Amino acid sequence: MKQIAELSVDQDDRVVIVRLRGEIDLSNAEALRLQIEEAVPNHAIGLIAELSLVRYLDSSGIRLLFELARRLERRQQRLVTVVEEDSPVGEILEMVKANERLNVRHSLPEAETAFTSSP
Amino acid sequence: MTDAGRPNATSSPDVPERPGLVRALLVRGDDPYAGADMPSVRNAISVLLALHTVLTVAFLPLVPPTAAMTGGWVVGGAVVLLSAGASAWVLRGGTGVTFNRLLGLAYLGLVAPMALQLLSGQSLPYQLLYLVWVGAGSVQPARRAFAYLAALAVASLLPFLLGQVSGDLTEAIAWTVLFTALGLVLTVYVSYVRRQRLELRTGERHARALASAATQRVRDLQWVTDATLVHLPLEELLDSLLGRIVEAMGVDHGAVLLYDERGTHLRQSASSGTVPDDLLPGAAVSASFPSKVVGERRPVTIRELQSDGPLEDFLLQAGFTSVLGVPLLSGETVLGVLFVATSGLRRFLDDDASFLQLVGDRVALAAERSRLFESQRHIAATLQRSLLPGALPTIPDVEIAVRYLPGGAGIDVGGDWYDVIDLRDGQIALAIGDVVGRGLAAATLMGRLRTALQAYALEDHEPAAVLERLHRLLEEQADDAIATVLYLVLNPAEGTAVIANAGHLPPLLRKPDGTTRYLMGPKSPPLGALPYARYEQYSVTIGREFTLMLFTDGLVEQRGSSLSERLEELRQAVCGSPPRPEALCDAAISALLGRHDFNEHPLGDDVALIALMLEPLPEEGFSLDLPAEPEVLATLRAAIDRWLRTTEADERDAYAIKAATVEACANAIEHAYRPGDAALRIEGNCSEDEVSLTVRDFGEWRDQRGEERGRGIFLMKRLMDFADVEPSEQGTTVRLSRRLGDSRSL
Numbered sequence: 116m117k118q119i120a121e122l123s124v125d126q127d128d129r130v131v132i133v134r135l136r137g138e139i140d141l142s143n144a145e146a147l148r149l150q151i152e153e154a155v156p157n158h159a160i161g162l163i164a165e166l167s168l169v170r171y172l173d174s175s176g177i178r179l180l181f182e183l184a185r186r187l188e189r190r191q192q193r194l195v196t197v198v199e200e201d202s203p204v205g206e207i208l209e210m211v212k213a214n215e216r217l218n219v220r221h222s223l224p225e226a227e228t229a230f231t232s233s234p
Numbered sequence: 235m236t237d238a239g240r241p242n243a244t245s246s247p248d249v250p251e252r253p254g255l256v257r258a259l260l261v262r263g264d265d266p267y268a269g270a271d272m273p274s275v276r277n278a279i280s281v282l283l284a285l286h287t288v289l290t291v292a293f294l295p296l297v298p299p300t301a302a303m304t305g306g307w308v309v310g311g312a313v314v315l316l317s318a319g320a321s322a323w324v325l326r327g328g329t330g331v332t333f334n335r336l337l338g339l340a341y342l343g344l345v346a347p348m349a350l351q352l353l354s355g356q357s358l359p360y361q362l363l364y365l366v367w368v369g370a371g372s373v374q375p376a377r378r379a380f381a382y383l384a385a386l387a388v389a390s391l392l393p394f395l396l397g398q399v400s401g402d403l404t405e406a407i408a409w410t411v412l413f414t415a416l417g418l419v420l421t422v423y424v425s426y427v428r429r430q431r432l433e434l435r436t437g438e439r440h441a442r443a444l445a446s447a448a449t450q451r452v453r454d455l456q457w458v459t460d461a462t463l464v465h466l467p468l469e470e471l472l473d474s475l476l477g478r479i480v481e482a483m484g485v486d487h488g489a490v491l492l493y494d495e496r497g498t499h500l501r502q503s504a505s506s507g508t509v510p511d512d513l514l515p516g517a518a519v520s521a522s523f524p525s526k527v528v529g530e531r532r533p534v535t536i537r538e539l540q541s542d543g544p545l546e547d548f549l550l551q552a553g554f555t556s557v558l559g560v561p562l563l564s565g566e567t568v569l570g571v572l573f574v575a576t577s578g579l580r581r582f583l584d585d586d587a588s589f590l591q592l593v594g595d596r597v598a599l600a601a602e603r604s605r606l607f608e609s610q611r612h613i614a615a616t617l618q619r620s621l622l623p624g625a626l627p628t629i630p631d632v633e634i635a636v637r638y639l640p641g642g643a644g645i646d647v648g649g650d651w652y653d654v655i656d657l658r659d660g661q662i663a664l665a666i667g668d669v670v671g672r673g674l675a676a677a678t679l680m681g682r683l684r685t686a687l688q689a690y691a692l693e694d695h696e697p698a699a700v701l702e703r704l705h706r707l708l709e710e711q712a713d714d715a716i717a718t719v720l721y722l723v724l725n726p727a728e729g730t731a732v733i734a735n736a737g738h739l740p741p742l743l744r745k746p747d748g749t750t751r752y753l754m755g756p757k758s759p760p761l762g763a764l765p766y767a768r769y770e771q772y773s774v775t776i777g778r779e780f781t782l783m784l785f786t787d788g789l790v791e792q793r794g795s796s797l798s799e800r801l802e803e804l805r806q807a808v809c810g811s812p813p814r815p816e817a818l819c820d821a822a823i824s825a826l827l828g829r830h831d832f833n834e835h836p837l838g839d840d841v842a843l844i845a846l847m848l849e850p851l852p853e854e855g856f857s858l859d860l861p862a863e864p865e866v867l868a869t870l871r872a873a874i875d876r877w878l879r880t881t882e883a884d885e886r887d888a889y890a891i892k893a894a895t896v897e898a899c900a901n902a903i904e905h906a907y908r909p910g911d912a913a914l915r916i917e918g919n920c921s922e923d924e925v926s927l928t929v930r931d932f933g934e935w936r937d938q939r940g941e942e943r944g945r946g947i948f949l950m951k952r953l954m955d956f957a958d959v960e961p962s963e964q965g966t967t968v969r970l971s972r973r974l975g976d977s978r979s980l
Contacts (some may be wrong), residue, residue, distance in 0.1 A: 118692075119658050119659065119868045122925075137659075138868060138871070139902070139903070140864070140867045140896060141864040141867060141896075141900045141903065141932040142750050142864035142867055142868065142870075161393065161428050171871065171889070171892070171893070173893045173896055173897055173900070173946075173949065174900070174946040175900065178513060197539060197725065203885070203886060203889040203890075203980055206886075206979050206980040207889075207893065207949070207980060208785055209943060210949065210952050210953075211948070211949065
């Protein structure tokens with residue numbers, strides 16, 4: 116089956132940026148989470164999940180992000196999530212009150228400063 | 235198959251034993267005249283009678299019949315005339331001249347010399363006439379000749395005994411003894427010659443009979459085994475063989491028992507003759523008789539059947555008394571047993587056994603070949619089936635029909651293929667192709683191309699790029715292979731299709747009003763045809779309720795008609811057909827291939843056909859059945875997207891409705907079903923400013939597991955104005971509705 120979402124990894128020296136595009140649902144959420152986790156090495160201080168190009172995300176995607184945050188936390192790493200402002204994906208994260216837990220930002224530079232400002 | 239009649243049959247030779255010569259002389263045979271050559275007998279006797287006439291004429295003046303002057307001459311004249319007459323009659327009398335009459339004539343003839351002696355009172359020279367009569371009697375069979383010679387001896391001495399003639403008695407006795415001895419020698423000689431002739435003739439007839447029996451056997455064998463020359467399914471072949479065996483051997487019943495696939499049980503594979511097949515319905519046969527044939531690996535004859543097993547019981551019940559069976563051998567392996575049975579007094583001879591074994595060897599060969607052929611055909615067909623898509627993807631607002639008619643006989647499978655791929659981003663890819671060539675190689679190459687095309691299609695390449703990659707793959711992997719492919723990506727939401735065509739026939743597009751045309755465009759060379767081929771693509775508009783049809787050349791190519799004529803025929807058939815894909819496929823096949831009985835005569839070439847109709851979900855409402863699998867969710871979202879496009883829904887409405895519906899489905903998929911086949915029913919309704927959806931499943935929701943899992947229902951309720959989950963014993967129903975166009979956030 117064709118993948119409905121694509122994933123690319125950008126490795127900064129300390130922060131890993133994972134860019135997702137497409138749609139995230141029950142059919143691919145679990146596989147994506149495993150792929151993302153693998154992309155984060157132990158020495159990294161955190162992960163930016165870049166979701167600006169995600170067209171669709173539902174509770175499966177939210178579960179993915181929460182699970183990711185929980186696991187990174189255990190390894191003393193941080194998750195910062197980037198979604199477009201006023202986008203349906205952003206609104207759905209707001210709806211489940213995930214903004215704080217997932218450190219939602221609205222652009223990549225904002226996300227990067229999140230790491231420098233509060234270590 | 236026309237059954238040529240069995241060549242003329244002759245009976246087998248039969249040689250009776252001959253008794254010794256002395257026995258033959260004394261014992262009364264069936265035919266005392268056997269070996270006699272009537273024409274030469276007649277000639278000889280006619281000459282003797284002529285001699286009798288001449289001698290009588292010569293003797294009469296020499297020794298006149300003095301006793302009663304006038305009467306004596308009358309008798310003498312009568313003898314002469316009668317002798318001459320008899321000579322003529324014997325010579326020309328034809329079939330009226332029989333041995334019995336000749337014997338009568340000989341007895342009658344004895345009176346002539348006797349009368350002449352008595353009338354003349356002289357023994358000589360009339361005594362010499364008896365020599366003629368000795369000759370006439372000696373042609374008779376021995377017993378009759380002996381009796382006759384005795385009568386002749388008496389007749390020759392009678393005038394002396396009566397004292398009516400003058401002469402020396404001793405001399406007369408000497409004459410008589412001489413004549414009788416001469417007669418005996420002649421008789422024995424004639425018998426000997428006849429016996430020789432008879433033996434010669436019988437031997438000749440026997441040899442001829444043997445030769446003709448051998449010829450007949452060879453002819454029978456050829457006739458029986460001619461049946462194996464035709465390619466027939468094993469059972470039909472055996473039936474036809476058995477029919478011939480039964481006829482050639484003149485038996486009442488014949489059957490072939492073959493080992494089953496595991497080689498443990500003999501089963502009746504065919505039966506012929508007077509017994510209906512269904513009396514022995516292929517049950518495992520463990521009777522002692524076939525086991526004996528298998529055990530001994532040579533022909534076994536049972537002259538009097540005993541009740542030794544079920545087969546014997548059956549044969550006895552059917553009235554058969556003796557049976558002859560031979561093993562069907564292929565090298566060292568016993569494939570089964572061929573047997574014939576008969577109910578009459580017929581005994582099976584060694585000759586029958588060797589004939590049946592010869593036939594059996596050929597039956598074994600044919601059975602082996604037929605099994606091999608069938609298993610190859612099975613492999614080829616299975617391979618071909620496994621290479622074609624099993625189930626088509628379920629796409630809610632696209633109706634698809636496919637047809638695949640395999641062509642060619644036996645293992646001669648073709649290389650046609652088709653595929654329908656759900657690209658999961660709302661687009662659908664259709665592919666149809668034809669690998670040049672036939673047989674397993676073409677079928678496997680077809681399988682590889684199909685797999686590769688699927689992979690390239692899902693990698694999100696443009697149609698022309700997909701074909702270019704396929705071409706490169708073909709060039710690298712199969713040097714001399716050529717294939718035509720038509721690849722088409724349909725975007726139902728936009729109503730467009732992008733087509734790339736590598737040497738294939740163009741697709742046909744039918745509009746709802748029946749207007750039908752071929753979607754011509756830049757045509758690229760077939761895959762594998764030119765080393766540096768470039769592949770081009772073109773775009774066409776496919777509206778609502780348009781039907782697309784893709785096909786392979788087997789549908790349109792026909793000897794005696796030009797391709798353009800046939801394409802026009804197809805266009806008109808599609809034009810006049812109802813628009814639904816299933817009906818369209820039927821119409822195209824019946825118009826171009828007619829009432830073809832595909833089982834009876836396989837098509838010369840494969841025919842593959844895909845028809846597809848774009849049918850967006852109706853604006854006012856729809857009902858869909860989808861498999862309960864995570865993979866359908868993307869397809870469902872795309873379908874809902876296209877449906878909502880016809881309503882007042884904005885981007886956020888669409889997102890909310892899709893997400894809530896998918897949440898309901900995801901819950902059913904995750905919680906209601908064990909792994910396996912299960913279905914979801916989704917109904918949608920739209921009235922003015924409100925969209926409502928119902929998602930039903932037919933399972934039982936398990937408790938949700940994990941702390942994160944309750945979020946789906948929460949989201950459903952937040953995204954919609956109304957959300958209700960109603961579990962029941964038949965399954966769970968989720969009802970959702972949302973007002974449109976409030977310009978609010980989710």
